[in-house]
Amino acid sequence: MTQLLTPGGGSRKPAAAAGVVGPPVQAVPPGDVFAALDTSPRGLTAADVVARRARYGLNELPRAGRRGWWRQLAAQFTDLFAIVLLVASAITFLVHDLQQPRDPGTFRLAVAILAVVVLNAAIGFAQEYSAERTAQSLQAMVPHTCRVLRDGERRELPVRELVPGDVVVLAAGDAVPADCRLVEAHDVSVNNAALTGESDAIGSTADAVATGPLLEARNCVFMGTDAVAGAGKAVVFATGAATEFGRIFRLAAAAPRQKTPLQRQVASMARRVAGVALAIGAALFAVRVPTGQPFVETFVFALGVMVALVPEGLPATLSVSLAIGVRRMARRHALVKQLLAVEALGSTTVVCTDKTGTLTQAEMTVAQVWAGGALHPVSGVGYAPVGEVVDPAPVRELLRAAALCCNARLVPPSGRGGWRVLGDTTEGALLVAAAKAGIDVAAEEARAPRVAEYPFDSIRKLMSTVHRAADGDTHRAYVKGAPQEILARCTDIDWNGERRPLTDELRAEAIATNDQLASQGLRVLAAAWRPVTGPRTAQDETESGLTLLGLVGMLDPPRPEVSDAVDACRHAGVRIVMVTGDHPLTAEAVARRVGIVRQTAPTVVTGARLDTMDDEALDGLLAKPSELLLCRVSPEHKMRVVTALRRRGEVVAVTGDGANDAPALKHADIGVAMGASGTDVAREAATMVLLDDSFASIATAVRLGRSVYQNIRKFLVYLFSHNIAELVPILAATFAGFPLVPITAVQILAIDLGSDVLPALALGAEPPEPDVMDRPPRSRRQPLFSAGVMGRVLFLGGIQALGVCVVFFWHIHASGIPYSHFTEDDTVYREAITMVQAGIVVSQFFNALAVRTDRQSVFRIGLLSNPWLLAAGCFGIGLMAAISYLPALQAVFHTAPLAASDWAVLAAFGVLLLAAEETRKWWVRRHRPVGGKGLGGGREGER
Structure with missing residues (x-):
């Protein structure tokens, strides 16, 4: 290779940069990326692929170091009760050998005790082995195939065959197969929720950006995330364990598995019972020997006392009873991977829960539309176009404009799946709202075809499209984006079909409505339009002198069963702490909807504030009885909070679905991962997997x-x-x-x-x-x-x-x-x-x-x-x-x-x-x- 790149200023070397230091990957101009990674716009040759695969291996995360089945079986014989019974069996065999004549009953006793240990081990091994195999079948996070350019040809290849330097073709709806640097980006937006917990899609670019944290580089995309809009090409610079996804995987793998409260208590009970049995047996042996009783008979007598005190049937009974609990939970879509963990949720005092995908449906839904000075509620949730807009006539032009200014597409149900969005979920919500207002979006696109587009970016916070009118001679620009940005560019307002100047009073009313909707936890977008001279109108002209059409308030709706589950946990004395990478206002709004927050002023703490706290300050924060929301947090923050809670004597359960949740899942007393939407890394780290992703299963499990x-x-x-x-x-x-x-x-x-x-x-x-x-x-x-x-x-x-x-x-x-x-x-x-x-x-x-x-x-x-x-x-x-x-x-x-x-x-x-x-x-x-x-x-x- 001629030169290799390092991400984020060289803080971590990707797989393709083993031992070589180069400029940060995000700081390289797109035209130089191919040379820097020793590839070309035509992709790698077959010889290159063979050489790089030999050097960097397959593009897959290493499986956690699982013990072989024989090690798992052997581990069943190492708990103290099993050891006590094994010792008792050995002593009984010894007594049988010492007896003259040998008593067949003593031999049968020794064999029976040994059989108890074997039975208990078989039950525990069978349950845990079966649960582990089921968990492995859930691994579906990393996509199976991707489109790659090799020798100038576009091919569809298994993801595991990617190597650094491959040129990947991305489109809306694709899962990103490795850590890549964009070299072409046409309106690309990526959802990084699996890594960062942030539910909003991030606009991406192929241009060079300033050096900084790699995850904040808008010209890089990462394994395990999803392209929700646009299309582009990207060059792979890290694969497998060298990716950001792999970094979190290693962080989770390094965390030791915590013992459940029942494991600790059974071990303590076994020690005490064994000690008492040995002490009483030895004492009676010592009392009877001086009386002239035969030595062997006295030994058998003492053994009988020990056998009487050791409940031989307890280990098998405990294992089978826990297995009954496992089956009961499985019928309620909760897979428990370890027998003893089935009881752990019953002793849980704190649940640290993620927001996106756990409490919410991860489906944006328009709830309110404002136009002409009036709010128009919208019914229905999710992406199914079922529901209605109250009095739709005044907002129909607003929703039509917003729908035309979208790149997403609604996909009807197919097979067992329901309605889904191909592209940005926010745009999907706008399309659904337009359909509820009676607008045929496909017909509108045919009548007013798009002739130009200015994609969304996080600086302008706007997206604009230009459409040719039905007469073919005039053109209109439709703009949607952040209300403050739209309002700053508006000179007029559409007031019930009448175009009026946007006076200070009307501007203040629009701002007040935006604040009102935002205080309800809605994400607010504004839409506007203006006539333009043609498809080649400059962007600045297209996005100025606008006419405001109105505001759209949308939310990621909570799962319908969550409120009852949260209420049940409250009655059970279980504290719920929301831990999310999302914005504090959004988190608080969702928390209020589901009942986690009921107080007027909950305690809201960001990751930045956590960084300023020492352990004593954090302990003081967690000790307060107030409702607590932790927002904008990193995986390290989550681990620190879990550790602090456990240090205070809490029994901590952590729920999550993203790779960023995995370290906290591993450090908790019990980690609860989502089975359907959860990542492979999260499921690997968790003790329990919710097969239906329903938070209600948490209350059922408790x-x-x-x-x-x-x-x-x-x-x-x-x-x-x-x-x-x-x-x-x-x-x-x-x-x-x-x-x-x-x-x-x-x-x-x-x-x-x-x-x-x-x-x-x-x-x-x-x-x-x-x-x-x-x-x-x-x-x-x-x-x-x-x-x-x-x-x-x-x-x-x-x-x-x-x-x-x-x-x-x-x-x-x-x-x-x-x-x-x-x-x-x-x-x-x-x-x-x-x-x-x-x-x-x-x-x-x-x-x-x-x-x-x-x-x-x-x-x-x-x-x-x-x-x-x-x-x-x-x-x-x-x-x-x-x-x-x-x-x-x-x-x-x-x-x-x-x-x-x-x-x-x-x-x-x-x-x-x-x-x-x-x-x-x-x-x-x-x-x-x-x-x-x-x-x-x-x-x-x-x-």
């Missing part, structure tokens, strides 16, 4: 996330309460001097896996409680085992433990046999341990009914309202009956058949447990208001 957490606490109470019933009889037998255990490790595992898991899963499928969105978010520091949860575990577990201890010692004492005479093969002992196991299983059935609600009576919601729970309970009792009566299972579990009277006694204890819990709930409802603390009540996170 509700389902809270429900998942509630259900997790329900089955935690259910599982750990009967763990107490398994442990207490063992401890009681030890201190009472009974030489054998009241329940064996194999029986405990049968309970934990056979009759625990299905009811726990049924509890995990409980629908959200009616008031779930009326409670405040739980504290990030609130432990999974709160005081309320532990109180309920001890209350229900204590009743179960008392019942099984009574039936065990009652049966032992009723036999009249001294403790020292009992052996493992004694019939009375086998009947007693069978009653203990059956007592726990029966009480589980009633316990599952009891924990379905925190405060409300289970009879109020209906005993039969969760048929899966009843079926699961009956399955557990049926399995217990099989263990008691079938000889093959009797041999495995050392059980004996129970009499009908035994089952009646056990059922009576179960009814007693349910009655006690219903009494407790009644007392809580009567003496503690909602939100008060109690065994089952309390503020969110304690109930």
Whole structure:
């Protein structure tokens, strides 16, 4: 290459400038760009392409470093609960090897514990692998093909085959395939929302511009953006990861994935349970060894205590319950990529939401038209020409002129897509408004064909077109643009068909109307006309001495479901902060429409002001309870705000669809990307993808996330309460001097896996409680085992433990046999341990009914309202009956058949447990208001 370019004054080297410094790409005159990039107006030759592809690679973003499937599977075995169970299984295998003779039951126990770990890992791996594959299928941001000049021929090639130096042909509606320098630009406008968050299209030029930030260079276009108007040619100077799009991708990839609150709490719970199990097992081992008990038998006894304390079924139950939540969200068009993230939105305290495409439809719509001193409302939203202009006659000439002064085109519905605009969305809105006023734009263009055009640019803020009248001898110029620029060039005004001088009073009225519409959050354009002598009239003459036709106010309408979603989040105590690259006035107007802003004076902060704040000042700003809008912000600003919020202890969710949102999505507790309109980079960084792009899915996800957490606490109470019933009889037998255990490790595992898991899963499928969105978010520091949860575990577990201890010692004492005479093969002992196991299983059935609600009576919601729970309970009792009566299972579990009277006694204890819990709930409802603390009540996170 002869010379290579650097963008933005050399701050970053593009792919085509590896190690070579040249003038800033935007500062080079268009005629010199080809030589500077070692190409030509005919494009690259085949040999050039081969050499450059070997040097710079394919034009694609690198896939994030995904672990292989085997690494993903192996990671499922590294959480602490899995490690505890693996250790327990290893110890059991060791005990089996030490036993003389070896007990087949011990071997089966070791295998069963290992099977639990494998089952849990398989469930977690299958869910996450499936979600990841689905997420990969959504990658559709970078266009698939583009038009390129090579060897002087125009070809359509896959985007990934572009190399630096290629000459790309752009037209309205094209997605820009790489970072390019324009060398020809005919009325080109580009929407940079995916990179900057700015919803307005930017007029582009091929002329050299002053050195400055590359993204502000109007003669450069960037990968992932869209050409919305005009046509042109551009030379590629950066591809793949070297593009601005790739820079943000790398910024997002460098951010570590944040752990969800549930991940942290489950890890903490696992550490505590493991510690308690090991400590109690070791203590009992140390107590029994000096008494002369055989070493191996004492070790097996201690292992039984550990098994009783470790809920083997919890990891699988947790994974499957989360998977149920994932499927529920998927039915509501929310794809969750990680199981544990399904609960994270339930604990969210702050949602940082983008504006364009997330709260709004990204479809400009004319809402008001002013002409002749009167406002004319326009109904309908979007690009479908459905709606009407109130009293259209006085504004028909205004809308006709505005429509003729447009380059956009309306495209009718095709296939599954609706009406869309090919070109600038603002011009599309004008075409729709003209159609609503009964104007046939195509017919008007035929009657008054365009013969000249002066494109829009950001300096003049105007666009002008010249049209030949129907008589063929006269010409008219139509001008549209910023009201202040139009008014400065007007000398007359069209007042209900009459041409009047634009007096100071009429000018003041037009300005006041512009301010009124702008205060409503409308983007205002003015339209004017004048007769001209011919198609070659000079631009200055064409755009002076104008006659004002009127004003048009338009907006990017909010999604219709957003207001209800925002209201639901408010009731749930979730703070919503708008974070956008758009103008503060536009952002505030949209925020008011959807309900994010209700106060008279919200706090509006721009990115420039954020740059002047240190961390202490930013923390102070975020700590204020006022409604907050962050506007004109960069990706770095978003990351800084998210970091500051998390530093304050907030659980932060970030929504977004553009590449500029990706770093914040990655840094947040949970990132929520748009699946249909979102960028590949945003979806890659997010934890959850909204397949329908609907903000309403956020409120639904919060509700389902809270429900998942509630259900997790329900089955935690259910599982750990009967763990107490398994442990207490063992401890009681030890201190009472009974030489054998009241329940064996194999029986405990049968309970934990056979009759625990299905009811726990049924509890995990409980629908959200009616008031779930009326409670405040739980504290990030609130432990999974709160005081309320532990109180309920001890209350229900204590009743179960008392019942099984009574039936065990009652049966032992009723036999009249001294403790020292009992052996493992004694019939009375086998009947007693069978009653203990059956007592726990029966009480589980009633316990599952009891924990379905925190405060409300289970009879109020209906005993039969969760048929899966009843079926699961009956399955557990049926399995217990099989263990008691079938000889093959009797041999495995050392059980004996129970009499009908035994089952009646056990059922009576179960009814007693349910009655006690219903009494407790009644007392809580009567003496503690909602939100008060109690065994089952309390503020969110304690109930």
